Amino acid sequence: MSALLPYGRQSISEGDIDAVAAVLRGDWLTTGPAVAEFEQALVNFTGAATCVSVTSGTAALHVAYAAAGIGPGDEVVTTPLTFAATASCAILLGATVVFADVEEDTGNLDAQAAESAVTSRTKVVAAVDFAGHPAEMDALRKVADGAGALLIEDAAHSIGSLYHDRKVGTLADLTTFSFFPTKNMTTGEGGAVAAVDPVLGQRAARFHNHGLVRDRAEQRYPDEGPWHQEVHEVGLNYRLPDVLCVLGTSQLARIDAFKARRREISRRYDEELADLDGVRVPARRPYVDPMWHLYPLRVLGGRRREVFDKLRAAGIGVQVNYIPVYWHPAFEDMGYRRGMCPRAEAYYLEEISLPMFVDLTEDDQSRVIDAVRRALAG
Numbered sequence: 001m002s003a004l005l006p007y008g009r010q011s012i013s014e015g016d017i018d019a020v021a022a023v024l025r026g027d028w029l030t031t032g033p034a035v036a037e038f039e040q041a042l043v044n045f046t047g048a049a050t051c052v053s054v055t056s057g058t059a060a061l062h063v064a065y066a067a068a069g070i071g072p073g074d075e076v077v078t079t080p081l082t083f084a085a086t087a088s089c090a091i092l093l094g095a096t097v098v099f100a101d102v103e104e105d106t107g108n109l110d111a112q113a114a115e116s117a118v119t120s121r122t123k124v125v126a127a128v129d130f131a132g133h134p135a136e137m138d139a140l141r142k143v144a145d146g147a148g149a150l151l152i153e154d155a156a157h158s159i160g161s162l163y164h165d166r167k168v169g170t171l172a173d174l175t176t177f178s179f180f181p182t183k184n185m186t187t188g189e190g191g192a193v194a195a196v197d198p199v200l201g202q203r204a205a206r207f208h209n210h211g212l213v214r215d216r217a218e219q220r221y222p223d224e225g226p227w228h229q230e231v232h233e234v235g236l237n238y239r240l241p242d243v244l245c246v247l248g249t250s251q252l253a254r255i256d257a258f259k260a261r262r263r264e265i266s267r268r269y270d271e272e273l274a275d276l277d278g279v280r281v282p283a284r285r286p287y288v289d290p291m292w293h294l295y296p297l298r299v300l301g302g303r304r305r306e307v308f309d310k311l312r313a314a315g316i317g318v319q320v321n322y323i324p325v326y327w328h329p330a331f332e333d334m335g336y337r338r339g340m341c342p343r344a345e346a347y348y349l350e351e352i353s354l355p356m357f358v359d360l361t362e363d364d365q366s367r368v369i370d371a372v373r374r375a376l377a378g
């Protein structure tokens with residue numbers, strides 16, 4: 001049997017390789033010009049006021065929550081249908097995570113459920129653009145504003161997606177991206193935080209670099225000497241090095257082609273699977289233009305495990321996204337209980353992510369579609 005077809009993987013061109021090699025031959029492996037170039041390219045692409053590159057999507061979430069100023073006593077309202085990091089990073093800062101249920105069809109944070117979950121302690125509402133489909137950001141904006149909270153969008157799946165013709169990156173106060181190899185574009189490991197308000201953007205940039213203040217006008221001891229820099233609020237080193245930033249710039253230059261190919265793959269799955277008994281294809285609101293990161297097929301009738309096992313046996317590297325965050329033992333041990341968000345749990349119990357990546361061939365996609373048909377028939 002040939003190697004397992006993965007559910008996601010990077011697309012690396014000779015141009016990407018040449019760009020990285022050129023940086024390796026230069027003077028700056030990190031904190032050099034490729035960082036500013038990548039961040040400017042991200043600003044141009046997303047339409048955000050500022051973008052800071054960081055070492056992962058997880059770092060991006062940590063930075064965003066830190067920039068939002070959350071701490072003990074604060075609550076973060078978010079979805080359980082996400083990777084654990086969306087919640088974990090808030091918990092590491094001492095905040096309490098309140099899970100609100102998802103929309104039955106898109107799997108995105110439901111604005112009404114979020115509205116019911118906010119309290120006077122809510123400091124952040126954090127949405128996730130599941131599979132690349134933007135969350136209901138206008139309704140969530142009202143919920144966040146009404147609670148006096150900031151709106152954060154975990155856009156690990158959705159760089160390049162549009163919502164009412166507006167770009168992901170401009171919809172929330174802070175938007176986080178991941179550049180892990182399976183995501184829509186990659187830097188190996190990497191991520192970014194986009195801000196609409198430059199003040200929040202600066203707080204994010206500071207936290208990702210130890211909280212250091214180099215501008216003398218802002219320093220408490222500006223006459224210390226030319227070497228001087230001050231830590232005003234503690235932070236960490238989440239800097240993305242030049243060798244990875246240049247890969248990001250090179251990937252970003254290809255992102256329109258990536259999006260077009262992902263759209264093609266997703267349409268073909270839709271066309272060939274929509275009429276099949278026993279499955280549901282992903283929902284899409286008419287006013288969004290997603291850059292599909294995943295193709296989340298729903299397997300009905302309690303047959304998810306059976307179909308999953310058959311696809312794996314057929315050499316198809318399917319995945320499941322995601323176990324509800326509060327099912328993880330660490331969260332269970334904090335007191336969260338199964339049953340809290342029934343729509344998210346129902347979504348999880350049906351979900352299988354089919355292979356979805358730019359270099360997936362027509363033949364391989366045919367193989368996947370045949371294997372799904374056979375798994376359901378058998």
Ligand SMILES: *Cc1c(COP(=O)(O)O)cnc(C)c1O
Nearest residue numbers: 056057058083085156178179180
């Ligand atoms: C991938 C992912 C993250 C974390 O990103 P890393 O780059 O792997 O740290 C966070 N949230 C979601 C929804 C993700 O898919």
